[in-house]
Amino acid sequence: MIHSANITKRFGKMQAVSDVSFALEAGGSVALWGSNGAGKTTLIRCLLGVIRHRGRVTMNGIDVRRRGRHARALVGYVPQELAFHDDARLGSAMMFFAKLRGVDRAQAARALDAVGLTGHERKRVRDLSGGMKQRLALAVALLSDPPLIILDEPTSNLDAAGRGEVVLTLQQLREAGKTLLFASHRPDEVISLADRVLVLERGQLERDTTPAELWPTEKxxxxxxxxxxxxxxxxxxxxxxxxxxxxxxxxxxxxxxxxxxxxxxxxxxxxxxxxxxxxxxxxxxxxxxxxxx
Amino acid sequence: MSSAQLQSHPIPIGMPTAPSFVGGIARFARREFRDALASKWFILYTMAFTVLAVGVSFLSLSGVGSHGFAGFGRTAAGLLNLIMLVVPLMALTAGAGSIAGERERGTLLYMLSQPVSRSQVLLGKYFGLAVALICSLCIGFGISAGVLAWRAGGAGVFDFLMLIGLTALLAIAMLSVGFLISVVSRRTSVATGVALFVWLTLVFVSDLGLMASSVIFKLHVQEIFGLASINPLQCFKMAVIVSMNASLDVLGPVGAYASQTLGSALPWVLVSTLIAWTIAPLGVAIFLFTRRGTV
CATH class of the missing domain: 3.30.70.920 (Lrp/AsnC effector binding domain/regulation of amino acid metabolism (RAM) domain)
Structure with missing residues (x-):
C-alpha cells in the first residue's frame, strides 16, 4: 500500500526526517513511535505529499509527488486536531468534504452516523468538543471508504471514554481490511492496534519492530x-x-x-x-x- | 460509536478517485464565496462602498440641478476617485488574508491533505473571492444606479456600465496582487500590513513619485506615460476617462501624447495592462505556492 524510500526533510538547518524507508502492505497496521520532535508528524506530512521532501513515496503504485491528489484520494487523514473554519456548521463542513471526494449526501450522513454525530449537523465547528471534532475528522476520513487511514495522534485530545471509542473504531477498520498508519504516544493504543512499530528518534528510523518485541509479554x-x-x-x-x-x-x-x-x-x-x-x-x-x- | 453502528453501514467497494481539476476548483470557489458572503469584511466593505457611491451620486446630481442631464456620466467621473481609493483596498486586503489566514488557522494543511492540488486550492479561493468582490461592487453600483435612474433618467448609462466593467477588472487585478502577498507571508498580520503598504504605494506614493521624478529628472512625456502605465490604478483611471471622453487630453500633455500616439489602440493597451496585472501576480502566486516546501 505504501512504499517510502529515503524520505528526508529538512527545515533550515534542522533535519526533521532523515533517510526513512519502509513499506506497508495492504491490510497492515503500523504505529509511529517516538518522542516529541522525533519526526512523526513531519513523516506523515511527507507521506501525504503536503510538504516537499527528498525521497520517493508511492501509494498503491501512485507517486505522491507527481500525482499527489490521486494518491491522497486513497487516504483518509485524521490530524491531531481537526482544523476547519470555526464558523462552519458540522453538516456543511461534512458536505464540503463529501463533494470534494465525490460522495453523495446519503453516504455523508452514514459516515456521520457511524461516528455518532447524527443530530449535530447544525452545530458550528467552534461549538464542538475536542472529542466531537476528532470524531468529525474520523468521519471525513472515512467518507469515501479509502483503503488507507493515516492518523496523527488521534486520541491525544480525548478523555478515556473518547479514546476507547476511537480505538474500538480503528480496530473495526482493521478487521474490515483497512491499512492503518498512525502516530501515538500511548503504548496501550500501539499494542491493541499495530502489528508493527517504527521507532523514530531525531528524524531517523531507529527500529522497525513489533509491539511484542518493544513491550514483551512476560512481565x-x-x-x-x-x-x-x-x-x-x-x-x-x-x-x-x-x-x-x-x-x-x-x-x-x-x-x-x-x-x-x-x-x-x-x-x-x-x-x-x-x-x-x-x-x-x-x-x-x-x-x-x-x-x- | 459502536461496532453495530459501523457494521450497519457497509462501505462500498472500489477505489476512491480525486475530483477533476475544474471540479475541485469549483468546490473551493463555492465554499469561498459562501464564506465571504457570511464574513464581516464583506458586509462592511459592501456597506461602505454603497454608502459612498450613493453619496457621490447625490452630489453629482445636485451639481446639475434638477435637469439631470449626463447623470450617469457625471457620476461615473465622480465615482472614479472613490473607486481608486476603496476598491484596491478591498481587493488587496481580501486577497492578502486568504492563504495566509488558512495557514495561520491550520486549515491549509487539512485542505491540502484532501485529494486536491495546491493550484486547485489557490484558484478555487481566488475565483470565489473574485465573485464575492464583484457582487459587493455590483450592490454598490446597483443602488447608486437606481438612485440615478430615479432622479436623472438613463443618460450616460453606457459610461456607467463601462465603469462597472473596468472596476471589476481593477478589483480582480488587485486581488491577484493580494494573493501573491498572501502566498509569501506566513502570518495574516504581515500579509495585511504588506497589502496596506502596496495600496498606499499605488494610491499615493506613485502619484507623488511620478510628479517628483518628472521634475527632478526632467522626464519626457513618453517616459511619464510609460511610468504611469505601470501603475494599475493609473491605467484604470486612464481607461475610464478614455471610455467616457475617447481622449486623454483632459490629463494634459501626457494624455494628449498617449491619445495621439496610440490612437484607437489606447483603450486596448490600458485594458491589456490591467489584464496583465491580473494574470502575472496570480501566475507567480500559483508558481510559488505549488513550489513551496511547507504549509
Missing part, C-alpha cells in the same frame, strides 16, 4: 504516566532508570512501567531526588518495555 505491568516540569524530565528519567524502572520519555510526560501494587514507587523515587510530580495518570494494562530499561 504484565501497568504503565503510569507522570507529569513533571519540562526541565526536570530528563533528570527524572535518569533517576527512575537508576531505580530500576522501565521509562519511556515522550512529549506527554514520563511513561513508567510499574507493578500493579507499586504505583507510588516512581513518585517516591523522584521525591528522593527532589523532583516534584505534578500529576499522575494510570494507563491501561500493557507490557513492560524491556528495551527501554
Amino acid at each position: 504484565p505491568v501497568q504503565v503510569v504516566r507522570l507529569y513533571l516540569s519540562m526541565a526536570s524530565e530528563t533528570d527524572a528519567a535518569d533517576a527512575l532508570r537508576s531505580a530500576g524502572h522501565a521509562v519511556h520519555l515522550n512529549g506527554h510526560g514520563l511513561c513508567v512501567a510499574v507493578a500493579r501494587d507499586r504505583k507510588a514507587e516512581p513518585i517516591i523515587a523522584l521525591a528522593r531526588h527532589h523532583i516534584e510530580v505534578r500529576d499522575i495518570e494510570v494507563l491501561d494494562d500493557v507490557r513492560l518495555p524491556e528495551a527501554s530499561q
Whole structure:
C-alpha cells in the first residue's frame, strides 16, 4: 500500500526526517513511535505529499509527488486536531468534504452516523468538543471508504471514554481490511492496534519492530504516566532508570512501567531526588518495555 | 460509536478517485464565496462602498440641478476617485488574508491533505473571492444606479456600465496582487500590513513619485506615460476617462501624447495592462505556492 524510500526533510538547518524507508502492505497496521520532535508528524506530512521532501513515496503504485491528489484520494487523514473554519456548521463542513471526494449526501450522513454525530449537523465547528471534532475528522476520513487511514495522534485530545471509542473504531477498520498508519504516544493504543512499530528518534528510523518485541509479554505491568516540569524530565528519567524502572520519555510526560501494587514507587523515587510530580495518570494494562530499561 | 453502528453501514467497494481539476476548483470557489458572503469584511466593505457611491451620486446630481442631464456620466467621473481609493483596498486586503489566514488557522494543511492540488486550492479561493468582490461592487453600483435612474433618467448609462466593467477588472487585478502577498507571508498580520503598504504605494506614493521624478529628472512625456502605465490604478483611471471622453487630453500633455500616439489602440493597451496585472501576480502566486516546501 505504501512504499517510502529515503524520505528526508529538512527545515533550515534542522533535519526533521532523515533517510526513512519502509513499506506497508495492504491490510497492515503500523504505529509511529517516538518522542516529541522525533519526526512523526513531519513523516506523515511527507507521506501525504503536503510538504516537499527528498525521497520517493508511492501509494498503491501512485507517486505522491507527481500525482499527489490521486494518491491522497486513497487516504483518509485524521490530524491531531481537526482544523476547519470555526464558523462552519458540522453538516456543511461534512458536505464540503463529501463533494470534494465525490460522495453523495446519503453516504455523508452514514459516515456521520457511524461516528455518532447524527443530530449535530447544525452545530458550528467552534461549538464542538475536542472529542466531537476528532470524531468529525474520523468521519471525513472515512467518507469515501479509502483503503488507507493515516492518523496523527488521534486520541491525544480525548478523555478515556473518547479514546476507547476511537480505538474500538480503528480496530473495526482493521478487521474490515483497512491499512492503518498512525502516530501515538500511548503504548496501550500501539499494542491493541499495530502489528508493527517504527521507532523514530531525531528524524531517523531507529527500529522497525513489533509491539511484542518493544513491550514483551512476560512481565504484565501497568504503565503510569507522570507529569513533571519540562526541565526536570530528563533528570527524572535518569533517576527512575537508576531505580530500576522501565521509562519511556515522550512529549506527554514520563511513561513508567510499574507493578500493579507499586504505583507510588516512581513518585517516591523522584521525591528522593527532589523532583516534584505534578500529576499522575494510570494507563491501561500493557507490557513492560524491556528495551527501554 | 459502536461496532453495530459501523457494521450497519457497509462501505462500498472500489477505489476512491480525486475530483477533476475544474471540479475541485469549483468546490473551493463555492465554499469561498459562501464564506465571504457570511464574513464581516464583506458586509462592511459592501456597506461602505454603497454608502459612498450613493453619496457621490447625490452630489453629482445636485451639481446639475434638477435637469439631470449626463447623470450617469457625471457620476461615473465622480465615482472614479472613490473607486481608486476603496476598491484596491478591498481587493488587496481580501486577497492578502486568504492563504495566509488558512495557514495561520491550520486549515491549509487539512485542505491540502484532501485529494486536491495546491493550484486547485489557490484558484478555487481566488475565483470565489473574485465573485464575492464583484457582487459587493455590483450592490454598490446597483443602488447608486437606481438612485440615478430615479432622479436623472438613463443618460450616460453606457459610461456607467463601462465603469462597472473596468472596476471589476481593477478589483480582480488587485486581488491577484493580494494573493501573491498572501502566498509569501506566513502570518495574516504581515500579509495585511504588506497589502496596506502596496495600496498606499499605488494610491499615493506613485502619484507623488511620478510628479517628483518628472521634475527632478526632467522626464519626457513618453517616459511619464510609460511610468504611469505601470501603475494599475493609473491605467484604470486612464481607461475610464478614455471610455467616457475617447481622449486623454483632459490629463494634459501626457494624455494628449498617449491619445495621439496610440490612437484607437489606447483603450486596448490600458485594458491589456490591467489584464496583465491580473494574470502575472496570480501566475507567480500559483508558481510559488505549488513550489513551496511547507504549509
